[in-house]
Amino acid sequence: MTFSRRHFIKSGLATGLVAPFIQPAFAVPTSALFDCGVASGDPTYEAVILWTHTAQPVSIVWQVAEDLHFTRIVKQGRGDTVEASDCTFKVDVTGLTPGTVYYYRFIAGKEQSEPGRTKTLPQGSLDTLSIAVASCSNYPFGYFNAYHHIATDADIDYVVHLGDYIYEYGQDGWGDKEGQALNRRHQPANEIVSLADYRMRHRQYKTDNGSRLMHAAHPLIPTWDDHESANNPYMNGAQNHQPDEGSWAARRAASIQAYYEWMPVREPGNDADKAKLWRHFDFGHLATLTTLETRHTGRSLQIDYGEHLKQLNTEQSLRHFIETVLGDPGRTMISIAMEQFLETQLRDSVKQATWRLIGNQIPIARTHVPAVNDLALPASLAESDPVAAHFAYFIALGKLDLPIYLDTWDGYPVAREKFYQLCQSVNATDLIVLTGDSHAFWANQLFAGDGDPMGVELGTAGVTSPGDFESLGPQLATELDKRVSEHNREIRWTDCQHRGYVKVRVNTDNVNAQFVAVNNITSEHYQASILREYQITKQGNSLSMALV
Ligand SMILES: [Fe+2]
Structure with a gap:
């Protein structure tokens, strides 16, 4: 070096x-309802996944616009956040133009998410x-x-x-000494094993500014990679999975379900x-x-x-x-x-x-x-x-x-x-x-x-x-x-x-x-x-x- x-x-x-929609440093706009912000991902030529989470189940409107002020809205729709998907919400917005920047937001009653910016593939x-x-x-x-x-x-x-x-460790695991000093200890406190655990951990990570x-x-x-489920997994287990933590198949399925709920990734078809x-x-x-x-x-x-x-x-x-x-x-x-x-x-x-x-x-x-x-x-x-x-x-x-x-x-x-x-x-x-x-x-x-x-x-x-x-x-x-x-x-x-x-x-x-x-x-x-x-x-x- x-x-x-x-x-x-x-x-x-x-x-x-630089980016016009980014607020002054670290002043993340807050909405009590849209408590984990917004995300987009898995772009194609004409589609992109939009993501958000709400603090409780609600009906929401999503909008996609060509401009940050949402004067030229090109797509919009409605949906519900439900407890069955941990109040996460994803929509695969199609019919967009290739290689184009779009802005998006979510609205529920008087509550509005911060705007997000996304881009289709060229x-x-x-x-x-x-x-x-x-x-x-x-x-x-x-x-x-x-x-x-x-x-x-x-x-x-x-x-x-x-x-x-994300990392799966609990407060007795790797990083907790630093986490205590910074008041950033893992939630839940235990190593994450169940669906509820994985969901809570994803939610915590999405709160970082x-x-x-x-x-x-x-x-x-x-x-x-590995820590979205547990350290060093392979097809039939993981280094950091022990028999007293239940079956690996169930734990892995829980980690994958939470990942798809909490990440802006496209659901596989069929x-x-x-x-x-x-x-x-x-x-x-x-x-x-x-x-x-x-x-x-x-x-x-x-x-x-x-x-x-x-x-x-x-x-x-x-x-x-x-x-x-x-x-x-x-x-x-x-x-x-x-x-x-x-x-x-x-x-x-x-x-x-x-x-x-x-x-x-x-x-x-x-x-x-x-x-x-x-x-x-x-x-x-x-x-x-x-x-x-x-x-x-x-x-x-x-x-x-x-x-x-x-x-x-x-x-x-x-x-x-x-x-x-x-x-x-x-x-x-x-x-x-x-x-x-x-x-x-x-x-x-x-x-x-x-x-x-x-x-x-x-x-x-x-x-x-x-x-x-x-x-x-x-x-x-x-x-x-x-x-x-x-x-x-x-x-x-x-x-x-x-x-x-x-x-x-x-x-x-x-x-x-x-x-x-x-x-x-x-x-x-x-x-x-x-x-x-x-x-x-x-x-x-x-x-x-x-x-x-
Ligand atoms: Fe790592």
Whole structure:
């Protein structure tokens, strides 16, 4: 990380805010009835989902207009909020014009929601497109200032959220120490398990001012990761699901029901399985975005180092672990149905669009642990601190050159190759993979196992969730970032010390990626800066990335 390269950009309070409908900083308009604001999402050429919630069941009118003052209303309708859907309300407004900004609002009697702004997907030729990529917004850890900053950027067309939009932990879990200090403790107090729990947690997250402003400002294209249900799920369970919490199937169904109620996502037609949350979005002839579902529909059980690490004391046992345990060809990440969908969408994308974006929850570049046994922990760090234990584990993995995490694509090397081969089969080797989950920024160049380039990966830090080694202090964390990037061929740069988002600006000739950090999440006063900026260009079917 090179602080001298930082360019300071708008702060949360000091400058005038760009979008005309955004109120002065943090002064979210309040309506006792529309208590969680408004949101829009899942745009198509001619439709968009509008969302709101009411404090009690009511009949409401929704309106879509061409102007903020609602003098040119183009669509309107009526509906009811009901307890059966937790008083959330969604409407799929159709018959809109492609690539057009609209304003929308909800009215019930004398109560009126704040206005929202949304945009349909463009059709045909398009010169430029701006996307904010976010993930890992953990309420007790701090204010969603990254969301606020996204809200103030009128250049952004769409927000892609790659998951961990909520976290499932209770007040005895991760982040509560910070939550107590900020009076942002999780509600309900328990780890969320039931439908009522998941609903209450979603509702709490929607009360953050930055969240409320971002949703009002831009349409959302979301997908979930693990914490929308429970940490590290796979097809038949989750690391953070215990037998005394009931059946995993019931818990997962509750989490998915609440997600569809509380997020501006389109309901799948024909009673389709709501777990199959893989989708495709066309941005004219400029770009396509295909989002993956890597949690509930195709993933095999994660391998846990704990069981294996102590036995990896010979070259033979290490090879067995890598080739036979991790490399078990039966271990999958995505379903066959998802593969077929991906193949169809990418084949069409190669024919029709200049750029191909993949919305991917978990890191895909090979990320092995470098040798770090010469590094000393800060004297101030207590031996009992969990970070000290994690660092000792890191040293052990570094001695064996093993992957950092096995919940990522690194834990599923055969599935990763299969994914790359599928992309190669339709000449989609120029992927721009957008990634969340890791709580660190990443600028990676991707290669398949045969050495052929597969494009780039742009990984976003958390909105608030901290990186693993942040508490080691900047000196050691910076050294770790440096060693990780030097040790791994695919990693150009990484930063585990900041919170923020990635702004991706897609142009006809290049793609620009800005890694935007916020300097504070413990109050709503912050500054944002660009930590790094890369320009991606295309040569034939492969991509290269240069520091700006
Ligand atoms: Fe996360």
